[in-house]
Amino acid sequence: MPTSSDLRAAVRAIDGRDYGAYQDLRGTYAFDTFELEIAIVPKDPFAPPGTGVFRVRRRMDDLGLATADVADATRSRATRDFLCRRFHAAAQRLSGGVRGTGWSGLITVGEPGQAVLDRNAVVLDGDVVEVRAFVGLPGRGRRVQADLAETVLLGELPAIAASLPLDDDGRADLDHHLEVVEDARALRGQLVEHGLVAFVADGAVLPRRSGIDDRPLATGAVPVTSPASLQVTLEAPHAGPIPGMGIPAGVTVIVGGGYHGKSTLLTALATGVHDHVPGDGRERAVSRPGAMVVRAAPGRPVAGVDIAAFIKGLPDGRDTTRFTTANASGSTSQAAAISEAIEGGCDLLLIDEDSSATNLLVRDARMQRLVEREDEPITVLLDRVRALHDDLGVSTVLVMGGSGDYLDVADHVIQLTRYAPSDVTEAARGVARALPTERRPEAVDASGAPRDRHPVGASIRTRNEHGKRSVRPLATDRLLLGGVEVDLRDVADTLHERAQAHTLALALEALAERLTRGGTALRAAVEQLLGEVAADGLDVLDRDGRGVLAEVRALDLAAALNRVRGLEVR
Ligand code: ADP
Ligand code: MG
DSSP states (O other): OOBHHHHHHHHHHTTTSBGGGGGGGOEEEEOSSOEEEEEEOOSSTTOOTTSSEEEEEEETGGGTOOGGGGSSHHHHHHHHHHHHHHHHHHHHHHSOOOOSSTTTTOEEOOOOOSEEOOBTTEEEETTEEEEEEEEOOOEETTEEOHHHHHHIIIIIHHHHHHTOSOOHHHHHHHHHHHHHHHHHHHHHHTTTTTTEEEEEETTOOOOEEETTEEEEOSSSOOOOOOOGGGEEEEEETTTEEEEEEEEESSEEEEEEOTTSSHHHHHHHHHHTTSEEOTTSSOTTEEEOTTEEEOOOOTTOOEEEEOOTTTBOOOTTOOOGGGEEESSOOHHHHHHHHHHHHHHTTOOEEEEEGGGSOHHHHOOOHHHHHHSOGGGOOBOOGGGTHHHHHHHHOOEEEEEOSSOGGGGGTOSEEEEEETTEEEEOHHHHHHHHHHSOOOOOOOOOSOOOOOOOOOBOGGGSOOBOTTSOBOEEEEETTEEEETTEEEEOGGGGGGOOSHHHHHHHHHHHHHHHHHOSSSOSOHHHHHHHHHHHHHHHOGGGTOTTOOOOOBOOOHHHHHHHHHTOTTOOBO
């Protein structure tokens, strides 16, 4: 195998030549302590991270890792997540960053967010760990800049690789990382037996630094203290008994004044489907894996969704058991989001008045008097939310500071006062008795489960109008498919990194190829594909092993598919 000296010679030999000469470097080189495979070389210095692939391989025991660190799927995921963070931090510290044209000089892996995720930036092959990084091979314009390439490939990259082995502190950090993740999994695993949909441990810190910074609020955060009546103690394998606030299955309404922390709590329930890194503040805030935020997203497309439980008898006479539109209204978009979530297997709906269509949530006594029932196509959530739980097993947590009508249907009412939760269920019952609303329930028929849909693969276009493949992430919550944007902003609570949007893009492409006959139900198709990914790794979707993907849930992939413009279903 050629060595690092051979690589140095090869770099020097192409100095000043056209950028394409970098292709000659492809191959595998033995360094002192690791192996470097230059697998895919970008075509020009402007090709962004993700286009070039450099694989650094090192044996597990050289890194200070034991087989116990990767003994099962949870530990392997957490350990690889840890190594990815370690590489990312080392690259920030030890690489000089962008120098020269385009991405020249950059060494990086996709930046990990606050969630511990399975990602293929770090994979295991037997007892060898492989880190897949991007290196921006330096160019002066389109000319090879060999001196800088030598610095990057033979100075900085080896320095980063040399910093990966765990010293005592690193070992302790990894142990803590593993314990926090195993504890979170264990807490989540106890929800069902305790009749809970979510659990937020005492001491959890929920607010974030800013709307664009997912790290914990640095100063002034009020930690969670559970009200006595909702307090549950769950068992964590490492940290022991953990007291906290249990949110029971059923219908829970979160009330409280504006700016008192309602939406922050609801968002934490959404992100509780994932594990969080130590220090995040939400390490012990866990939810059922099937939780989903459903919002109004006017303008989104809807493909043949059964929204009849909520909307029936539209003025244009349209069939709402197969509702299709390229431009949904607020209420139809949110009704579709609820039906799609249930169809996809969601068992916990998270709804915030801030991002809802008011007319889907409430219709009060006065409006019932003014507008005849037969002139109102909408059956509001207020009249459906009980049956969603009692008939379909789907719980709801609803933030509702603006209408007291929900007090009639809530199993539990939690009030937030200056960020502190209290259980006001009894007080709410008293208010409901003292001030009856005269509102009449309006759901006359039962609302069964939404009808299954069968997507037609050919309607998922992956090529743009010029016939060119167009499948890529644009941001954490948006992607490009067939030249058309897929907007995921209304379901992005469980999307933390661009790598997840990348996975969604490639998974949609895979579905386009698979669903040729339109004979598979949407949920089954999505779960089957992601089942293969869970079993065999994200490389199932990333066949060149570029290391740019992170895990997504079946519910998230279903949500993405549902937002593809032009989707046809049977
Ligand atoms: P609401 O939905 O009740 O109007 P938000 O959840 O949007 O309120 O919170 C309002 C502000 O308070 C946000 O800036 C949020 O980050 C902050 N906040 C929320 N919870 C806490 C807390 N526990 N401690 C400190 N600040 C908080
Ligand atoms: Mg709010």
